[in-house]
Amino acid sequence: MKINYNYIILVLFFCLLSSCSRENKQKDNLHSPKKVSMIFPVTIEAFDQLKIGYESVCKDSFETRYFSAEGDPDKFQTVIQSGLLTKPNYLVTIGTQITNTAFGPKFKSNLPVIIASAISSPDKVGALVDIGVSPKRKLPVAIISDSPKEDIYDLFAKSVTEFLPKAKKVGILYNTSEINSKETATRIKTKLNDFGVNTIDGIINNADDVEKVTDNLLLKGVSAIIIPLDKYAVTKATSIVKKCFEKNIPVFSLDDGTVKKDGVCIGISVNYGIIGELIGQTLLRINKGNIKAEDLPIVQLERARIYVNINSLKKLKLAIPPQLSDLIVKY
Numbered sequence: 199m200k201i202n203y204n205y206i207i208l209v210l211f212f213c214l215l216s217s218c219s220r221e222n223k224q225k226d227n228l229h230s231p232k233k234v235s236m237i238f239p240v241t242i243e244a245f246d247q248l249k250i251g252y253e254s255v256c257k258d259s260f261e262t263r264y265f266s267a268e269g270d271p272d273k274f275q276t277v278i279q280s281g282l283l284t285k286p287n288y289l290v291t292i293g294t295q296i297t298n299t300a301f302g303p304k305f306k307s308n309l310p311v312i313i314a315s316a317i318s319s320p321d322k323v324g325a326l327v328d329i330g331v332s333p334k335r336k337l338p339v340a341i342i343s344d345s346p347k348e349d350i351y352d353l354f355a356k357s358v359t360e361f362l363p364k365a366k367k368v369g370i371l372y373n374t375s376e377i378n379s380k381e382t383a384t385r386i387k388t389k390l391n392d393f394g395v396n397t398i399d400g401i402i403n404n405a406d407d408v409e410k411v412t413d414n415l416l417l418k419g420v421s422a423i424i425i426p427l428d429k430y431a432v433t434k435a436t437s438i439v440k441k442c443f444e445k446n447i448p449v450f451s452l453d454d455g456t457v458k459k460d461g462v463c464i465g466i467s468v469n470y471g472i473i474g475e476l477i478g479q480t481l482l483r484i485n486k487g488n489i490k491a492e493d494l495p496i497v498q499l500e501r502a503r504i505y506v507n508i509n510s511l512k513k514l515k516l517a518i519p520p521q522l523s524d525l526i527v528k529y
Contacts, residue, residue, distance in 0.1 A: 232485055234262040235281030236290040237300070240269035240429045243455025244470040245292060248316070251474025256482055260288070267296070269405070269429050274299040282308065288481055292316050294323050294378045301325035311484065311491050315342040315477050316470075318427060319381050320496055335492040340480050344468050348501040350452075353525070354466045355389035357504055358450060360519040361464060362421055368450075369415030370424040371400040371408065371431040371438070379428035382452055386426055397424075408434040412441050425451040425462065435460035439510070448514050454505040458529045463514065465505040472499060503527050 236252070238245050249264065265281045267273040278300050281289060290313040291297040297314045299305075302325075317323055320331045320341050329336045358365060368390065372383035387397040398418055400411040408430055415423060423442050425431040431438065435449070435456040442449050448463040449456075457465035476497050484491050504525045506518065518526055 231259060231261045232287040233284060234260040234288045234290060234481065235284055235286040236262060236264050237277055237281050237292060237296050238264065238266040239274070239293045239296050240433065241266050242429075242432055242453070243459045244453050244467075245316075247455065247470040248292070248474035248477070251469075251471035252478045253474075254471075255475050255478030259478075259482060259485070269433055271295065275302075275304060278305060286310055288313060288484075290315055290477060290481075294318070294381075295376060297323060298325045298377070301328070309337075312337070312339040313342065313477055313480060313491070314339055316344040316473060317341055318343065318345050318378055319385075322377060322381050331496070333493050333495060338491040340484065340491040340494045340497070342473065342476050342480060342497040344470070344473055344499075346468055346499040346501045350466060350468070350502040351385040351389040353502055353504070354386055354450070354452070355393045355395070357464060357466055357522065358390060358395060358422065358424075359393050360522055361516055362448070365395055365421035367396045367398060367418075367420050368422045368424055369398045369400050369412075369418065369420035370426065371402055371411060371415075372426050372428050373402050373430060375403070376428065379426060379431075382426035383424075383428070386424060386452075402428070402430050405430045405434055409437050409441065412438050416441065416445050416447065420447065422447060423449050425449065425453065425456060427452050432456060435462055438462075443510075443513060446514055448510070448516060454503075454527070457505040457507045461507055461510050463507055463510040463516065466502055467505060468499050468502050501525075505529060 263284055265277040267277045274296060288311050291300050293316050320326050320343055329339055370383050373379040390397055398415060398420060400415045402408050402411050423438060432453055439449050439461040451462045451465040452467055454465040454467040456462040480497060483489055504522055505527045507529050
C-alpha cells in the first residue's frame, strides 16, 4: 500500500493549528475579565452613588453591565433575566425585592455567585433566611447591608427630637407590601415612640398615592413628614418637599440623595458610594480566591451620618443642634 505522506503532513498541520487555536482561546478566557451583572430596582441618586463607588474600586477588574427595573415590580423578573442572559460570573442584586425575586423558582437553580447588596435587614429577607444569613450558607451568597453597625434608627429618632424638640406627632409614608419600606418604617416608628413621638401612618400603594397621602398627613397636623426606604416616596420626594414647605413642615429621610437632589431637610443615611466600594472590594476578594462568598460575615459600615440641606433649613428657620454637629454633612 502506497502511503500518501503529503496527506498525513497536511492532517498533522491542521491538527496542530487547531490545538494552538484552542490553547490561545483558553489563554484568552483565562485572562479576560470576569462578568458582573448588577440589578437595580430603580434609578435614584443613592444608587448612582453606589455605582460610582463600585467603579472606583474595580472598574477595570470586571466586565460589568447594569440593569434597572425603573421602580416597576412587574419588571423585576425581566431585568434579572436580562442580567443572567449575559452569563455573568457574579450577579449583584440591589435591595430586598430584587434579591427575593432572584432566588425565586424561576432563577434559583441557574444563579451564579450572588452579592446581595443594600439589604437593610438581612434577617427579614425570606430568601436570605432560607439559605442562611450567618455563615456557613447553603449557597454562594455574600451579603452587604446598608444598615450600619451603630443603630441608624436610634440616630434617626434622636435627630428628629433634636431638630424638632416640640414635635409630638409625625407622619410616615410607606408601602406595606414592600419589605424594605415596611421594615424601615416600622423601625423608625418604634424608635420615635420610645423617644415620646407619636407616628401617623401614611400608607401608599403606588407613586400616584404619594401626594394625596402627604396632603392627608398634613391635614392631621403632623410636625414632620418622614420618608423611609420606600421607592415610591423617594422618587416623589420633590413633590413631598414642596407640599410640606407650604405648611412650614420639614421632611426627614433615610436617603441622603433626596437631601442633595430634592430639598429634603435632613437625611440620616449611610454613604451609598461607600456601599458601592464595599461591593467592589467583596467581589475582588471572592474573585481572587481569598474567601468564598458563603463564608463572608455580613458586610456593614460602622455608622451613619446626618445629611442636611442648608437652603431647606434656612427656609424653615431650623438650626443644626450643636450636639449633632460632629455627624453633620452639609449640602
